[in-house]
Amino acid sequence: MMALCLAWTVWLLLLNIAPNSMANRIMNTSRFESGSFWLFIDPPLPIFRLAIFGLTCVSVGYALILIKLVMKRAYSARVSPENKAVEKMTALSTGVIGAIKSIFTNAIPRRHLSSAASLVDSLTTDESIRRKRLNLFMKFVDLFIQTVMLLQILENGVPIVLVAVVTVIVAANAVGCALVMLLPFEQTALVENVVDLIFDLLIAVGYPVIVVCYCLFTFNFDRAKLAINLEVFPPGWIEQAASTIADPVQTVVIYKSLKSLRISSVFNFFTRMGINVTLWLKCLRITNIMGNPRKQSSCVYPKRHRLAAASLVVFALFLIVYVEESTRTSAIACRPHPECIINARRWIILEKSSLTQCPCLALIDNDFAPKTYAEWMNPKNVTAKVAQLATMGLLQIVQLTNRNLQVLPEEIRGCTEMRYMSLMYTHTQTFPSWIKELKQLEYLHVEGKATIGLVSLPVDMFDEMSSLTTLHLGSNVALPRLPSFHGLTNLKVLALAVSMALEELPAFDSLHKLERLVIAIAPLLDSLPDFSPIHDLKSFVTIDRGTWCCNGFLGECDLQNPMCGTHPVWGTPAATCLPTNRTEKVASRATLDAITKFSKSVCGGIIRPTDSQPSPTEETMASCGGILYRHCEIPGIPEAICYNARFMGIACTASKFPIEMRRRQIALGVGDPCNPEYEAWLGCK
Numbered sequence: 033m034m035a036l037c038l039a040w041t042v043w044l045l046l047l048n049i050a051p052n053s054m055a056n057r058i059m060n061t062s063r064f065e066s067g068s069f070w071l072f073i074d075p076p077l078p079i080f081r082l083a084i085f086g087l088t089c090v091s092v093g094y095a096l097i098l099i100k101l102v103m104k105r106a107y108s109a110r111v112s113p114e115n116k117a118v119e120k121m122t123a124l125s126t127g128v129i130g131a132i133k134s135i136f137t138n139a140i141p142r143r144h145l146s147s148a149a150s151l152v153d154s155l156t157t158d159e160s161i162r163r164k165r166l167n168l169f170m171k172f173v174d175l176f177i178q179t180v181m182l183l184q185i186l187e188n189g190v191p192i193v194l195v196a197v198v199t200v201i202v203a204a205n206a207v208g209c210a211l212v213m214l215l216p217f218e219q220t221a222l223v224e225n226v227v228d229l230i231f232d233l234l235i236a237v238g239y240p241v242i243v244v245c246y247c248l249f250t251f252n253f254d255r256a257k258l259a260i261n262l263e264v265f266p267p268g269w270i271e272q273a274a275s276t277i278a279d280p281v282q283t284v285v286i287y288k289s290l291k292s293l294r295i296s297s298v299f300n301f302f303t304r305m306g307i308n309v310t311l312w313l314k315c316l317r318i319t320n321i322m323g324n325p326r327k328q329s330s331c332v333y334p335k336r337h338r339l340a341a342a343s344l345v346v347f348a349l350f351l352i353v354y355v356e357e358s359t360r361t362s363a364i365a366c367r368p369h370p371e372c373i374i375n376a377r378r379w380i381i382l383e384k385s386s387l388t389q390c391p392c393l394a395l396i397d398n399d400f401a402p403k404t405y406a407e408w409m410n411p412k413n414v415t416a417k418v419a420q421l422a423t424m425g426l427l428q429i430v431q432l433t434n435r436n437l438q439v440l441p442e443e444i445r446g447c448t449e450m451r452y453m454s455l456m457y458t459h460t461q462t463f464p465s466w467i468k469e470l471k472q473l474e475y476l477h478v479e480g481k482a483t484i485g486l487v488s489l490p491v492d493m494f495d496e497m498s499s500l501t502t503l504h505l506g507s508n509v510a511l512p513r514l515p516s517f518h519g520l521t522n523l524k525v526l527a528l529a530v531s532m533a534l535e536e537l538p539a540f541d542s543l544h545k546l547e548r549l550v551i552a553i554a555p556l557l558d559s560l561p562d563f564s565p566i567h568d569l570k571s572f573v574t575i576d577r578g579t580w581c582c583n584g585f586l587g588e589c590d591l592q593n594p595m596c597g598t599h600p601v602w603g604t605p606a607a608t609c610l611p612t613n614r615t616e617k618v619a620s621r622a623t624l625d626a627i628t629k630f631s632k633s634v635c636g637g638i639i640r641p642t643d644s645q646p647s648p649t650e651e652t653m654a655s656c657g658g659i660l661y662r663h664c665e666i667p668g669i670p671e672a673i674c675y676n677a678r679f680m681g682i683a684c685t686a687s688k689f690p691i692e693m694r695r696r697q698i699a700l701g702v703g704d705p706c707n708p709e710y711e712a713w714l715g716c717k
Contacts, residue, residue, distance in 0.1 A: 033233070034101060034315065038094040040237045041308070045087040048080070048294055055290055058244060059251055064258070064274035066548055066571050070287060073474055073501050073522055075296045083295035090308045097315050164334045171209055171228075171333070175347065177306040178202045178235055182351075184303065186358055188292050189374040189393045191285060194246060198239055199355045203348040205231035210341035213333050224332040225318045232311040240293050247286045253278055256702040264693045266643075267633045268550045268573035270678050271693070281373050284394050284429055284452075288374065354379060366390035371397040371414075372421055374429070392421040394429035401676040402434050403658025405650045408681035409483075411436045411457070419443045432458050433679055440464055448472065451499075456679060457481055462488050471496050477504040479678070482647040486511045495519040506530055506552075506678075507647075518542050529553060529575075532602070540565050547571065553639070554578060555604040559585045564622035572630040579607035581635035586619055586627065594638050601644050641686060645675070648683035655684045661694050662710040 047054045051072035056062040061069045074080055182198050208231065212224050258277050265271040275283070295301050334340065361380040366372045368387055374394035383389060395418065402408040413436040421427060422443035429452040430444075437458040444450070450470045456479040467490060480486055486508035493515040494500065500520055505511070506529035517523070517538045524545055528534070529552040540546070540561045547568060551557070552575035559580050563569070580586065582593035589609035590596070596607040610617055619627075627634050655664045656674035664684035666672040675690040676682045691714070697703040698715045706716035 034094055034098040037233070037237055037311065037315070038091060038098060040241065041087060041091045041094060044240070044293065045084065045091060048083045048087065051290075051294060059247065059286075061253075061274070068502075068525055068547060069274050070290070071475060071501050071524070072291065072294070073499055075294075079295065079297060079301065082298070082301050086295070086301060086305045086308075090305070090312060093312045094315070097312070097319060101319060161334065164332065167332050168334060168337070168340055174228075174232070174310050175202065175206055175344075177303060177310065178205065179351065180303050181235070181307060182355070184300070185292070186355065186377040188288060189376050190243075190289060190292060191246065192359065194239070194243060194289070195355065195359070195377065197242055198235070199352060201231060201234045201239065203351050205235075206344040206348040206351075209333065210344040213335065213337055213341045215335075221331050222318075222321055225314065225321055228332075229311075229314045229318055232307070232314050236307050236311040243289050243293060247289050250282060251286055252282065254703065256700065257697065260693055260696045260700070260702060264696065265689050266575065266636075268552055268575045269689070271689075276679075280396055280398065280431055284374065284396070284431075288394075362391055366392060369395075369417070369421055371395050371417060376426055387420045388423035390421055391424050391426050393426055394431075395421050395427060396429070396431045397435055398431065398433035398679075399435070400433060400679045401660065402681040405648065405653045405681065408434070408648055408653065411459075413437075415439070415441055422447050428452065430454070432456065434458075434681075440467070445469060451475065453477070455479070459484050461486060463490060463493065465490050468493050468496055472499050473497055474499050475502045476500060477502070477506075478508065479504075479506040480508040481680075482507065482509060485509060489515050491515050498522055501525065503527070504529075509533060514538050521545070524548065526550070527552075532556070532604075537561050549573070550575075551578060552576060553602075555599060555602060558583055558607070558610065559617040560619065560623055562620040562623060563626045564620060566622075566626075569626055569629075571633070572626055573633040574635060576639045577602075577604065578635065583607050584610040584612070585617060586624065595635065599638065601639055601641055601646075641669075643687055643689070645677035645685050645687045645690075648681040652683035652685070653681050656682050658682055659710055660704075661690075661706075661714065663713045 043054070051074075052067060052070055053062075055070045055072065056064075056067055059070075075083070179202060182195075182202055185195055185198055205228075208227050209224075212227060253274070254277055258274055261271045261277070270276055295304055355377070358377040358379045361382055362375055362377050364382060365380050365386070366375045369390050369392065372390055372392040372394065373396050374392075376391040376393055378391050380389055380391070397414060397417070399407070399411070402411070411434045414432060415437055418430065418432075418437060419441035420443075422441065423446075425443075425446035426449070427444070427447040428449050430450070431452070431454040433454075433456040435458055437455060437460055439460075440463060442464075445464075445466050448469070449472055451472055452475040453470075453473060454475070454477040456477065460478060460480075461484065478486055486505070487510045489511070494517060495515075497519050498521045501522055502525040503520070503523060504525070504527040505514075506527070509530060509532040511531060512533045512535065514534070514537065517540065519542065521542050522545055523543050525548045526543070526546060527548075527550040528537075529550070531554045533556065534554050535556045535558070537557070537560065540563060542565070544565055544567050546566045548571040549569065550571075550573045552573075555577045557578050557580060574581075577595050577599055579596055582590045582596040591607065591609065598604065598606050652664075656662055659674055660676065660682055662674040664672045664674050666684060666686050669686040671688075671691055672684050672686050673691045673694070674682050675685050675687070677685060677687070677690070694703075694706075694711070695714050698706045698711065706714070708716045
């Protein structure tokens with residue numbers, strides 16, 4: 033048991049030190065998106081140090097008890113010098129305790145210390161009633177800490193199965209203690225300590241292990257489908273991202289469940305340490321009792337203390353009622369909002385016909401494949417829905433795809449714990465000036481359309497977003513410039529796609545932790561910032577034209593390079609050479625080294641008509657009739673397929689990649705079942 037406690041605490045220690053690596057190992061996702069699939073971020077440095085210190089101390093404590101048990105078993109087999117040393121240490125400790133007691137009993141004047149001496153003596157004697165009352169008080173403290181942990185679980189919107197597990201453990205702990213107190217036997221010390229130890233072990237180790245098992249068994253991911261995408265699509269394409277295949281609801285639930293095992297705040301630290309220290313003390317006590325038969329002849333708690341026993345039973349009943357009512361009332365409050373996939377569980381005084389009482393934590397509303405041109409161009413307006421679910425100020429996750437949210441409602445401003453925001457094809461053109469107040473934001477993805485997308489961003493938008501780890505801006509064709517990256521000290525992933533008007537990137541001075549950089553279709557970009565602030569870049573991909581590849585930025589100007597010619601798809605004019613006597617737009621040594629390191633994925637060529645996946649038009653969508661993978665016709669193209677590229681509407685595309693992808697899926701029996709009526713041309717039978 034000690035080995036289990038030690039192993040689990042060490043695992044939690046590693047989870048807090050390297051959360052992404054540990055989550056990848058346990059979920060087998062190390063190959064997903066260069067190891068950045070889960071995107072956990074480090075807490076503030078003081079909290080991080082506090083967590084490491086606390087868990088290290090607990091690990092050392094378990095290790096010491098384990099060593100003590102091992103040595104004791106070895107010594108019990110034979111008499112050895114080590115036994116004598118232990119006996120000497122025991123005698124010495126007995127002498128020290130006796131000396132301390134003598135100070136209280138023999139000190140002068142005796143009348144001033146007699147009460148204190150009596151108190152100390154009674155609290156250190158297992159058989160004394162005061163010691164038993166102290167143990168009872170500590171039991172209530174133990175239950176209080178476990179209740180605080182349960183409240184945190186309710187607030188985090190943990191799956192109901194896990195909530196039920198913790199509720200049963202805490203309630204049974206209280207009832208078990210009451211029953212032991214009412215047993216007619218006097219010599220129950222060992223039984224009481226074993227019962228206490230079991231419940232503390234279930235809270236400190238059992239429940240977290242169940243959380244990990246829950247995540248493992250609920251994570252259903254089509255790895256074969258991802259393997260095909262990695263083989264077929266070019267580097268940097270969205271189809272290569274595991275997040276495009278994973279179930280977003282499932283991913284969010286698992287992410288929050290694993291995140292709940294980490295120490296992320298001071299309050300969370302004291303709760304976790306209280307539970308672990310209590311378990312450690314119980315382990316230490318039971319090892320001492322097992323080694324001393326005399327201590328087994330007493331009991332831990334006052335016997336037949338009916339008031340205390342009744343209090344424990346009432347507490348257990350109230351706990352069960354509170355959890356049930358919190359679950360029931362919050363579910364009723366969120367019933368009008370099926371888009372809220374995770375909500376905090378609070379006991380709510382329900383107001384009739386209210387739409388703003390749902391304590392929503394995660395709002396997900398996606399249409400990944402609009403079937404008609406009307407659905408594509410005029411998606412459902414969800415502005416009022418987002419405002420209603422943000423009223424409580426608890427929203428942490430917002431994911432919208434093919435929905436209309438032109439302006440962020442004012443209610444979002446109060447959601448200061450917002451962590452994740454993905455707005456794909458939502459007609460959002462700008463963000464309000466208060467967007468910078470969402471300082472806890474970790475993930476931001478804004479995807480526009482060819483006809484409507486971001487046109488401007490507040491200049492100070494990122495100044496205080498030190499928690500942001502992923503920034504993805506795609507298809508915002510009219511966005512001329514980006515805000516300063518000065519505040520993005522924890523950014524790990526930067527993806528810029530279809531930025532037709534973007535001429536310059538902000539300086540990378542603060543991007544020390546950047547790991548993945550994707551620049552796709554930015555034809556006017558004629559230079560790159562200095563890469564020297566980036567310490568460990570793991571992936572650098574460019575797609576399509578970047579004139580900096582051939583306009584002299586890297587050294588020699590080569591206007592004959594197709595990258596600098598008139599673009600065959602976008603019609604972008606040919607580039608010109610940078611002045612030879614320039615003092616700006618000169619590639620630094622670090623930038624050149626990064627381009628050399630990732631030469632296979634940088635400046636590889638331009639997109640041809642047979643590679644492109646243009647935005648849907650009324651004609652290309654009408655020819656598909658909302659049916660995926662159907663054969664369609666494009667003049668001059670031998671083969672075309674109906675496909676929802678980048679989660680756009682189902683439209684006819686000449687791109688060869690989805691055709692090859694679907695043929696491989698059908699041949700290997702991977703992905704959605706094929707329909708012979710429409711996919712016979714791809715090999716479906």
